[in-house]
Amino acid sequence: MTTNEVTTPIESEPARETNYLNATTGIMSWLGTLDHKRIGVMYLVSVLMSFFVAGLFAMVIRIELMWPGETIIDQDTYNQMFTLHGAIMVFLVLIPSVPASLGNFVLPIMLGAKDVAFPRLNLFSYYLWVTGAVMAVAAILFGGVDTGWTFYVPYSTTGVDDRGAMDGVFFLTMAVFVLGFSSIFTGLNFIVTIHRLRPPGMTWFKMPLFLWAIYATGILQVMATPVIGITVLLLAVERTVGIGIFDPSLGGDPILFQHFFWFYSHPAVYIMILPPMGIISELISVHSHKHIFGYRFIAFSSVAIAIFSFLVWGHHMFVSSQSPLLNVVFSAITFSVAIPSAVKVFNWLATLYKGSISLNTPMLYALSFIFLFTIAGLTGLPLAVIATDIHLHDTYFVVAHFHYTMMGGALTGMLGGIHHWWPKITGRMYSEVWGRIACGLVFVGFNVTFFTQFVLGSLGMPRRYHDYSGPGWAQETTDLFHSLHFVSTMGSFIMALGFFLTAGYLIHSLFRGRRAPANPWGGRSLEWQCPSPPPVYNFAEPPHVGDCYDFSVLEWDEQEQGYHWRRDLAHDAGEA
Amino acid sequence: MILTNIMLAAAGTKIPGSIFGMPEQASTIAESIDWIYNFVNWICVFFFVLIVVVLVVFMFRYRRRAHIASTGGPTHNTPLEVIWTAIPTILVAPMFYFGFKGYMHIATPPENAYQIQVTGRQWSWQFDYPNGAKIFDGTLHVPVDRPVTLTMTSEDVIHAIFIPAFRVKQDVVPGKRTQLWFEATRVGVFDLFCAEFCGTSHSQMVGRVIVYEEEEFEQVIEDAANWIERVPDDKLHLAGVRLYNQCQQCHTIDGSPLIGPSFKETHDLFTSGGTQKRRLKDGSSVVVDEAYLLNSILNPLDQITVNSRTGKPYPPTMTAGLGKQLGDRRRLALARMIMQLDEVVTPDGRLRKVTEEDLDLVENPDAD
């Protein structure tokens, strides 16, 4: 429908057709918008800002650990740093990241719908997120939080002598509560949208796999998140007035808190990884210009992961003095999650087979996702084996594992998605050269930072340690840990440089980037059928729905620097 | 990991233990745990190498050459997909099984094990031996080749005992008694960490495990039970230096306030002979004398002191448990140490080294 958009050199920029970005102007037109695309963009900006803040905290952590002894911050500050780093990264960044930003943007378009089912709820979710973010800031201002992102009781309920104080922990838990509801409403909205707003012809098995992933995530968001809500509520009440459910001196059970926490927080890690997995399914297929391999297996594996993930939370509690029976049961079920994940990895590889692979930035991110996530998932296995987890639990091995999953997996996937849909969202192309360089830097830096931590963890370096020297420490141990920490910190500088570059060229592209064609990569799903950026209601008429991984209907247009429908097929392409 | 090892080896760092980075093995279970670890990791390495090789080969073999869609290739292949669903399913079964077996071994302490009681508190360990010896300095003395069971609980928040060389770890939970057992196979000194985040000085809640031959162990424990009794009264302040380990996380000797007031400050108040008083949280003030000191060690929460720099009360972190456990004579030793701080601190501000001779314990060398 947009194939005849005119290509224009950058120098002379004529006014564009109206699109969602320029349809209305003024700050209020953004803050009060009901357009899923604008809400998606607002989420994207907010989430990335939070990521940078939490990333900065991470750098402080890394610098502190570079040398033994107190390097730049004292113990308490350090404890607050990793708590805020973890909590922000998890609750403000990764949980909303892909679904609420990219998902919001592309989901209705991919379906061929005008908007999500409940646009006002969508905006409300966003403001809940903002409220949560503000409360997180309040937590920092009201004395900070030093409990770790897991808030284990009784440490988190007894930190201050004056109970009832509205302090950091209180605010952070309430922030988590609010953010939880933001996430619930997003998930709910997407499930309903997928169920009820599919246009005719868009059957379940014609949906892009990204939507399957979002759907599975939605299940998790709706079914697991309320539990973290009640958990933090109980925690806050326990801390302020001493309700006693978790307090052993009042007859409560501190281990019960861990059940509460992980009942949500384990599924939460799949809330983080499933949408990026969906992105990867898109990227791998589109950028190798080949039909995805084993559509149904991938689709069902998403749902399988979602369901299994409810049954394994206890694997975080192997040494917590959980009953041996549960330990064994949880260990056994944990492996079941590995199987659908394996299916995905193998199917992605098979998609590459006989493909026509363009190694552009999104694809590089997708490939590094496969590399990193494989390490991430495989190192989850020794953690799931109880006997070895007893040694590895709460060491840097776990830290490395979850950075590989969350950063190497989820965040890399998200970055791939951002680059993939950037032209669609902003209407601009970014610098491909810098994109590849930055991707390489992040990849290398990331591995140096966190692979080292696997070794560190195996050797026994416990996590959440401000220091690895001091009166009780043996000198050899200090030296050993020092050398590894040093390497790790060096890696994190490389990684930070990579992110710095990324931020630079993306911002640059907003102002200087080449105008993006409707379909720069040759994507076949519906969002590539509307102009870049899309108009307000996405499609004037329902677009043509077909096999969204059949790329043979597209052809390259040299002049436009993008793809369009093969002219000989134009008549059944459903174009106006 | 192999790669990093090579990298680090090149940089001159010695990595002990197995290729997957496990530390030295010093307990009966270590070997079997490492075996499981290697087993799982080799499977992982296999899949990782497989995946990466395939990835890289495809990446280059099917590089984009023109702007065309792919040359075809299958869109699905059900038998193949079933196979690669089944293979991991089959492989995880032994992983689980070995992990399960190893765990059952770890989780069932032998009947006749040597019993040690452990109490965790912010941020020190207390080890109680059957003969009445109480050890506060974070050193766990154990015999070699004999199963040892630690029965543990916490007085405040959750801690965890982690001895990497033994491959054991167990949370220490308030309101609960948890157990951990091991059998050391080598004489030596090993690290002991607190592995559950427990607040400010979590990273300093570390100690040692010292493994002895049986006779030596008996001797050490015997000594630990009664050395303080044998210290003459006039040397008690020196004995206090040896007990200071468990105080140092919170109380400095150089005047800077940490979590609790510095001993230096308290000492100065003491030597002022009552002209300067200690300010308390409730607004009153108190003369620092021996009675006050003994009482504050025993009942730290009785009179909460105000931080003289910030004017805020110190957090009530120090539980009564610690002071009680010490016993009269150790409390006295610590009080004396504070009172005579100038005698135990060297001019450059460090604690004096206290030897057996200093304490008149020579004829029976002490290893506490």
Place this chain on the structure above:
Amino acid sequence: MSHADAHPDFLRHHFHTPKQQFEAGKLGMWLFLATEVLLFGGLFCGYAVWRGNHPEMFKYGSQFLETKWGAINTAVLITSSLTMAAAVTAAQRDNRRALVTLLSLTLAGALVFLGIKYIEYSHKFHEGWFPGMKFYEKPDLQHAKTWDHSKPIIGNEPFTAAAGATGQASQSAAPTRGGPEAEPSTVALAAIGPAGLRPGALEPPQPAHDDHAEAHTTHPLQDPQRPRNAHMFFNIYFMMTGLHGLHVLGGVLLLSWLIIGAVKGRFSAQYFTPVDLGGLYWHVVDLIWIFLFPLFYLI
């Protein structure tokens, strides 16, 4: 394209048909109700675990709840659920007067329920059953009339607890060899636990000045037969009924809004989605109470 010819006002632009919109709303509401179930599920779990650990607390504590009020409230909520369901039917039949009446009846039910809860709560507060340790630390002994001022309210508790636990510990501890330091307790257990961090918690409240001496009736909290921490029963009670009460309050707002809409004639046989969805919400509130009632009042 039928939406071009019939696109009524209430139909939002991104839906094609009223039916699609209705069913979207309904699905959304059911999903939301699922989250409510899980939210309360957490509390039910806390209840189950706590009760599993301390049946005696529950047995003792529930004596102080009045089954009468609970039962009346159950009946009230059921009736208001009935009127709500009938209201939906009325809306579907375009019967505006019945709709307004039935919604108002439902609202009345909600208010009665809250009123009764208010009576119950204030009664409990008056008796000194507060939610949370915090409030037990500072009972207003001076103005209270129902308890013996000379006896501590909870002060004895953690102490006896600690003593009991240590006693047990010393029995089960490994044999101790006599010696100057072989103090009886080697492992000071648990019960003093985190309370150790919180100085006030352990101190018995100061006996009040005896100028209200006429009130020397022993309060249940001072009952020597009382199980340890029995007042903690009321914490879970207040948590669960409190959260439920907040939902009722939410229902009150929702119902008022629906009534206004109904009076203004916004709902019709074609468009009764808000009434229907509001009804679903209200029924879930009822549903939760159906479980809370036996779990607290009928032990």
Place this chain on the structure above:
Amino acid sequence: MTTESPDNPPSSHGVGHIVPIKTLVATGLALLVFTLITVWAAKIDLGDLNIWIALAIAALKATLVVLFFMHLRYDRPFNGIIFVTSLAFVALFISFALTDTKEYAPDVDTGNAPRVVEALDELQQ
């Protein structure tokens, strides 16, 4: 345009199903009766059984509410599936968590529980 996808079948009548008032009133009465029964049943001492009876009656009542008041009987099955799933997760959560409480320091923290329960039982007889 009508939206017809596999889970969006065309339906014969308009939006939603109308439940007759009669059905609703019958349901309401049944609920009230069950409430009476449960109060009465609680008065008989059946030991551990009491709680289960009370819960069974509550579950029955809940089913009635869901099926008739909430129209689930006439609704799309998918909505029911959602609801049942949420209940299943709650059950899962509670059962796992309860399995663990056996581990909760039985020897440390029973306090004076057994004695009091006995005493109370005696009082009630």
